[in-house]
Amino acid sequence: MPEFSIAALPEVFVSDAVISKAVYEAVERGQLRKLGSRLYTRNLEEDPERLVRRNWYYLVTAYYPDALIADRTALENKPADDGSVFLISQKKRETALPGIVFRPRAGAGPLESDRPFIGGARLASTARAYLENMRPSRERGGRITRTVSRREIEERLDALVRRQGEAATNRLRDEVRAVAPKLGYETEAQELDAVIGALLGTRDAPLTSKAGLARAAGQPFDPDRIGLFETLFAALRETITEERRAPVRNAGENANLAFFEAYFSNFIEGTEFSVEEAAEIVFDGVIPAERPEDAHDILGTFRIVSDQQAMKTRPTSFPSFLDLLRARHAAVMEARPDKGPGEFKLKGNQAGSTVFVAPELVEGTLDRGFEFLQALGDPFQRAVYMMVLVSEVHPFADGNGRVARIMMNAELVAGAQERIIIPTAYRTDYLGALKAFSHNGQTAPLIRMLAKAQRYTGSIDWKTMSSARAMLEAGNAFAEGEDAKLRFHS
Template sequence: MRIQYNKLPTDEIFAAAATGMQDAAGAAARRGKLRRIVQGVYTRDLTTSLDVLVRTRLFEVVAAVRPGAVISDRSAVLGGKPTADNLLFLVHDRTPDVTLPGGIVLRCRRGPGPLPSDLALPDGLHMSGQARAALENMVGSRSRGGRTSRTLSRSELEAWLDRLVSREGDDWARDLRDQVREIAPTLGLEREADDLDALLDALLGTRTVTAASPELAARQRGIPYDAARVAVFDQLFTQLAMTAPPPALASSGGRRENVLPFVEAYFSNFIEGTEFTFEEAAAIVYEGTEPENRPADAHDIRGTYEITADSTEMRRTPATGDDLIHLLERRHAILMTGRPEKRPGELKQRANQAGSTLFVAPRLVRGTLKAGFERCAQLDDPFARSAFMMFLVSEVHPFDDGNGRVARIMMNAELVAAGLARIVIPTVYRTNYLMALRGLTRNGNTGSYVAMLSFAQRYAAQLDCSTLATAQAHLVRTNAFADPTDADAHGIRLVLPATLEASAED
């Protein structure tokens, strides 16, 4: 009997058994009109590597292999992604492991099907909701064959819930507890629900339990921190500690740095949007000029300069986490004197963000700063400490406003205290600066961040800041004042002063 290929499902990925067309699908695969992914599951895609197809269309493949499955346990916490060793945990009536092309293993256990609070996915799949995932991961499990265990360890579970409570707030935790109590009987996990209730109470600060994670331990000591941020700090610390720092650039001192504190203050404000011409800013700082209709902006320039020009102040560095917070508050109070609505010298009380980046929650600011400082203090090299300090303050964003300026002051204080050249971020270099920060925050790219700061330090070390006129001439010749957008469009870059001098000699 002739097999009718046109009666096969039109879906790009499908299970032949679901339509009773196993023979037709098998024949089509043998003739090169379909490809088999695993037994009984086929694709019409004849070109994409099966490894890539599975990775990019995983849920469709899972739905065909284990229809109606619930992505559960550890995999639900991972948002449906396989573990590092390629396991995906499911709830389904059929329990044998299935290995997909590329090595992803579907590991199933029996259990209740989808609940109303679970997340519905395309093609009939579901994923455990947060309440169900929390309960499922209260159940202990062992690894099989040395591979990742089905459920989180107690420490991992505490860290996960700590991140959620930090991000979503106490009301979220109370709602989660109500959901847990509602679904526990259906899952047969009433005892686990009692244990989870105690853990949520500990996260809310209403009960003390034995903590398995540093996150919960810190929360119970009254200094909770942003664990995700601290993980990035750990990554930066490791790279800075293991990588040879750039050659130390000693401060030239003396006459060549006469107006460098002004140059630092000028650019530190300009890249934050407080824009004056070089001459206008000099008049504000040196002549006390008050520009019409811009008194707060003038105070920003003067406040920054008051700190950068104070050699004693710029040699002060923190010895403890509490010292760090005190220094930040005092310097911020000076910086933002002209903006009382920004609460000078007071840590933020409301969450803040830049674009899609949400900074550390207000109640986690002190703990995160202290946790970051513990790592910074272990770095021996002054440049490494300065790079870490700037990122720490910038990433926490502890104040309502002025965070970038105070972060750069803290950075340069580490350098000045060690007798090294400061770091200056000219206007034209703003995009390089922001992209390097963003790359470290989002992708852990420490190399670009360190290289960006190293170049900015070399630049500042070579500037002749003997007088305002000399400094301005150097800044013009090196493209420092160029608008970064226009500069990018026309291929204009920041040029090291020494490069220009060498060209002039040639």
């Protein structure tokens, strides 16, 4: 027998007859810790449940050498919320460990299509996992069911269609047809085929999930984004906003404010001019011959945000929301026919690691998201939600950020509240807050950042271009780069 070495042992392991004496002595010396039946660890401090859950796949075959991971676990690829791990094994007795319960059942052993898994077990193929989960199971003793619900199956299939397309979904159908006779699951295969057909619009079968019903009705949506919108809606409802009423401004003051709103909104997106060049474009009608499209971007944005009456228009229904969104985008992108002014995107888009809503899900996601907006009354709450709704969906091929901020400020103007301008020096804070929300559902940084930007807008003297520019320069508003910091006026 090789020399017993604690350092060579896995973090969590199951003892056997060969090492049991050495393990017992190591426990007595305080070098190992017992966690459960024959289960030990050399980690003397961490919570046992966390240790076991982190290593569960290495432990399966120590208790069930012939294990095939099946049912719910094979579909979810992790322990259930109550710690259940479902297996097919000749051994019938359950094994309870900290944070985990191995729950075996009788069933057909591994097929050729079932794959080797971490730790030496086998994992049911995706096709087999779907078939097994089409068989209903009952909750016993308050424990989670062995298989997922029909609604969850529909949601998973809808996600498959969204992320991998119809071709991948049809490949799954073919694999299901091949596997079903080997398991005696022909009835389940027919039911699964009907569900997939209903989602793809080729069959008429009853569906139960919101995502499935929406897809079958021809208006599929992105449920992950809807979850984010619900999170933001709840956070905004709990936010007691500080009312920042916009002062009465004359035409010149409104024009100065609108100019810098358009200037910064375009600069953030990479349309960069000096203030003097932009002022000539907006106020003198000078269109640089070498950059006509960029100039029209600024001019189009200015024309929208400087029109006080038009900016007071806010949507009262989903159709009116789509009309406003498309019209404002068309005005900004008028000089870029290749970007489809006023037309929703035909190809997917992303910014860095953030992948936006797929083209075929745009209208459905906007529709579902708009339902939350209608339940918000406070202008600041509506403005934040509106900007995020457009930004997260990213419905157009280009110009999404500018249109999102226009829609945001229209909500504020309609409510007689101060606008929100994002100076160049605040770009990193703005994009960072959006990313934190997109990736992690963090709402506080986003709400806080926009509230600060609104206060900043209200601190600027917009009476003349020179007074506004002087205060913006004093606040470092034009600074570029990740290290740029906006200085807020007291």
